[in-house]
Amino acid sequence: MTDELKRGLEGVLVAESELSHIDGDEGRLVYRGYAIEDLAREASYEEVIYLLWHGELPTREELDEFEASMAAERELDDDVLGTVRELAEADENPMAALRTAVSQLSAFDEDSTFDADAVADREANVRKGRRITAKIPTALAAFNRIRNGNEPIAPREDLGYAANFLYMLNDEEPDEVLAETFDMALVLHADHGLNASTFSAMVTASTLSDLHSSVTSAIGTLAGSLHGGANQNVMKMLKEIDDSAKEPKEWVDTALDEGRRVAGFGHRVYNVKDPRAKILGEKSEELGEAAGDRRWYEMSVAIEEYMGEQKGLAPNVDFYSASTYYQMGIPIDIYTPIFAMSRAGGWIAHVLEQYEDNRLIRPRARYVGDEGAEFVPVDER
Ligand SMILES: CC(=O)SCCNC(=O)CCNC(=O)[C@H](O)C(C)(C)COP(=O)(O)OP(=O)(O)OC[C@H]1O[C@@H](n2cnc3c(N)ncnc32)[C@H](O)[C@@H]1OP(=O)(O)O
Numbered sequence: 001m002t003d004e005l006k007r008g009l010e011g012v013l014v015a016e017s018e019l020s021h022i023d024g025d026e027g028r029l030v031y032r033g034y035a036i037e038d039l040a041r042e043a044s045y046e047e048v049i050y051l052l053w054h055g056e057l058p059t060r061e062e063l064d065e066f067e068a069s070m071a072a073e074r075e076l077d078d079d080v081l082g083t084v085r086e087l088a089e090a091d092e093n094p095m096a097a098l099r100t101a102v103s104q105l106s107a108f109d110e111d112s113t114f115d116a117d118a119v120a121d122r123e124a125n126v127r128k129g130r131r132i133t134a135k136i137p138t139a140l141a142a143f144n145r146i147r148n149g150n151e152p153i154a155p156r157e158d159l160g161y162a163a164n165f166l167y168m169l170n171d172e173e174p175d176e177v178l179a180e181t182f183d184m185a186l187v188l189h190a191d192h193g194l195n196a197s198t199f200s201a202m203v204t205a206s207t208l209s210d211l212h213s214s215v216t217s218a219i220g221t222l223a224g225s226l227h228g229g230a231n232q233n234v235m236k237m238l239k240e241i242d243d244s245a246k247e248p249k250e251w252v253d254t255a256l257d258e259g260r261r262v263a264g265f266g267h268r269v270y271n272v273k274d275p276r277a278k279i280l281g282e283k284s285e286e287l288g289e290a291a292g293d294r295r296w297y298e299m300s301v302a303i304e305e306y307m308g309e310q311k312g313l314a315p316n317v318d319f320y321s322a323s324t325y326y327q328m329g330i331p332i333d334i335y336t337p338i339f340a341m342s343r344a345g346g347w348i349a350h351v352l353e354q355y356e357d358n359r360l361i362r363p364r365a366r367y368v369g370d371e372g373a374e375f376v377p378v379d380e381r
């Protein structure tokens with residue numbers, strides 16, 4: 001047993017995984033051996049989660065079957081839709097609403113179980129994983145429509161995962177550029193080693209709790225501003241800079257002087273620019289070019305250059321996803337739930353892996369509290 005303290009578990013190896021590999025010095029990311037750049041360009045989100053869950057890229061036939069089986073699971077049970085409605089009408093935070101809805105899904109899942117002998121059943125977990133992943137977009141799109149005074153749009157089975165979400169969100173089929181850009185963003189966010197939310201899912205699974213609990217834990221963990229919550233804070237910063245007509249530098253100087261973190265910069269594993277930020281930066285630029293408004297992209301580039309000079313920090317995945325989603329017309333406060341929609345594929349893959357070779361995850365803390373305190377009964381204190 002070592003007594004070396006690793007705050008934030010930095011660098012601590014706790015598992016072996018075949019899912020994703022990050023080279024933080026070279027800025028490289030692979031899912032099961034495939035470079036993220038190739039997957040982003042060539043593969044759909046469904047193809048990528050098939051790869052993560054089943055270990056190999058699907059054949060055409062396997063992909064068709066997998067897509068159809070996911071698409072058939074998109075509808076929400078009326079009770080879950082009722083909960084989503086209540087939460088939307090109460091103006092709940094979208095991540096909190098998603099967390100609650102995903103938790104409730106287990107009540108209507110025929111494979112739902114807390115039986116220790118059954119929680120790790122791989123086939124049942126793949127079925128549950130398909131249902132959870134298929135239903136998250138429906139819940140999120142319905143939530144957004146209801147809080148804006150609109151009725152939810154029923155999912156369509158003939159559209160891909162990405163296109164169907166945009167269709168349900170906007171009551172309009174997206175054009176090819178929007179659907180492909182969104183699909184690519186989902187591919188880029190699908191997995192990333194033992195990030196905090198994935199680890200949270202694994203810790204939950206390691207107690208032999210169930211998949212719904214694992215994904216619910218992960219959603220709660222992703223929500224924080226040091227993790228998935230950063231993407232919306234990036235866009236808030238860009239909007240604030242735009243509204244104030246300040247130079248991006250000035251805004252950053254003020255934030256740093258006040259000891260605040262600049263959202264979208266820094267990473268526990270990357271020491272260089274995140275490869276996903278490169279791809280999303282290109283998308284952000286293309287969207288700005290197409291709209292004849294390069295403002296959001298250029299402001300982002302100015303911040304990137306200045307943060308590099310001032311702090312030696314490079315953008316992470318959240319930085320350019322913000323201006324990409326904004327230029328796609330997506331509401332800012334659902335950027336993090338969209339991250340969850342994608343990362344669900346990775347969470348489930350890691351939970352499947354955890355169950356295969358499970359050991360309870362349980363680190364320890366160095367006790368620095370008092371010893372030998374003498375107990376005094378409450379009325380004598
Ligand atoms: C999908 C994702 O989860 S990607 C990450 C998304 N989160 C963000 O973008 C939020 C902003 N970034 C951060 O807060 C951090 O870079 C993290 C949490 C992502 C990584 O943090 P860690 O590896 O734990 O680094 P740590 O928090 O110890 O920071 C190291 C130093 O860099 C500074 N730093 C790190 N990131 C930033 C930032 N974005 N802005 C300003 N300073 C920063 C810290 O203040 C600290 O400085 P100090 O040593 O002088 O106190």
Ligand SMILES: O=C([O-])CC(=O)C(=O)O
Pocket residue numbers: 191192193194195196268269316317
């Ligand atoms: O890996 C991490 O620490 C953060 C994360 O989820 C990502 O970058 O996608």
